[in-house]
Amino acid sequence: MQLSFTKMQGAGNDFVVIDATRQPFELGPAQLRRLGDRRFGVGCDQVLVVEASTEPGIDFRYRIFNGADGAEVEHCGNGARCFVRFVRDKGLTEKDVVRVRTVNAVLTLALAADGRVRVDMGPPVFEAARVPYVPPALPGDEPLLNDVAVLSMGNPHAVLRVVDVDTAPVETLGPRIQALPAFPQGVNVGFVQVLDRGHARIRVYERGAGETLACGTGTCAAVVAGIRAGWFDAAVEVQARGGLLRIEWDGQGSVFMTGPAETVFDGVIQL
Numbered sequence: 259m260q261l262s263f264t265k266m267q268g269a270g271n272d273f274v275v276i277d278a279t280r281q282p283f284e285l286g287p288a289q290l291r292r293l294g295d296r297r298f299g300v301g302c303d304q305v306l307v308v309e310a311s312t313e314p315g316i317d318f319r320y321r322i323f324n325g326a327d328g329a330e331v332e333h334c335g336n337g338a339r340c341f342v343r344f345v346r347d348k349g350l351t352e353k354d355v356v357r358v359r360t361v362n363a364v365l366t367l368a369l370a371a372d373g374r375v376r377v378d379m380g381p382p383v384f385e386a387a388r389v390p391y392v393p394p395a396l397p398g399d400e401p402l403l404n405d406v407a408v409l410s411m412g413n414p415h416a417v418l419r420v421v422d423v424d425t426a427p428v429e430t431l432g433p434r435i436q437a438l439p440a441f442p443q444g445v446n447v448g449f450v451q452v453l454d455r456g457h458a459r460i461r462v463y464e465r466g467a468g469e470t471l472a473c474g475t476g477t478c479a480a481v482v483a484g485i486r487a488g489w490f491d492a493a494v495e496v497q498a499r500g501g502l503l504r505i506e507w508d509g510q511g512s513v514f515m516t517g518p519a520e521t522v523f524d525g526v527i528q529l
């Protein structure tokens with residue numbers, strides 16, 4: 259089959275975006291992995307699918323698949339920013355603010371005049387069963403989880419504070435934490451370096467993708483964990499390797515994320 263797509267990126271987290279309002283979406287895991295493959299396909303961290311919605315008050319349905327394993331996941335923050343840029347640029351809506359349904363939430367995405375996008379990422383979830391997370395029976399039973407904050411931003415996250423993200427063992431500790439039985443659906447592992455109460459640096463080893471240049475939900479999770487731990491004020495600028503994200507959280511409701519979203523190119527691939 260011939261598939262039209264758009265390659266996009268948000269802070270260096272890159273996507274293949276498929277308009278399934280104009281062509282049926284019928285790709286299986288092998289085809290999704292091929293799209294994600296940087297040598298044999300297009301190459302991306304995630305595949306994003308834009309579907310029409312008939313639900314009142316919901317403009318589109320937003321589906322996300324990890325590029326390395328083809329698995330469908332619940333949330334992608336950088337992808338959410340690219341989503342609204344895509345539906346505007348392709349003429350699928352004239353709205354500056356769209357509401358989209360993911361597999362487990364409704365998100366509000368707002369395009370700003372400067373081209374950046376502000377996303378209402380929804381509230382964080384700390385209840386272990388809803389992450390899902392099975393904590394060690396006794397503190398210290400699993401040394402890898404000492405000093406790790408666990409929460410959900412719609413998808414599961416583990417957050418560690420490090421002295422310097424450049425020397426943090428992201429490539430070795432990330433996959434080890436990710437594979438722990440404590441995370442029955444896997445986990446995204448964030449390494450955050452606190453610079454001051456309003457600034458941080460981050461690297462994230464993502465579930466189903468490995469280390470990416472930025473992870474929107476991972477950055478939100480790190481800031482939420484840091485606010486709860488007393489490291490940060492309510493608004494934090496976080497430098498990822500691929501770009502800068504601003505995260506705001508008042509300690510109770512939704513987390514808000516602002517950052518860039520850009521189109522790289524349009525293409526067609528034979529699958």
Ligand SMILES: N[C@@H](CCC[C@H](N)C(=O)O)C(=O)O
Nearest residue numbers: 334335336413465473474475
């Ligand atoms: N890059 C994303 C997160 C994508 C999903 C994640 N790998 C998972 O499996 O939960 C972001 O910007 O949030």
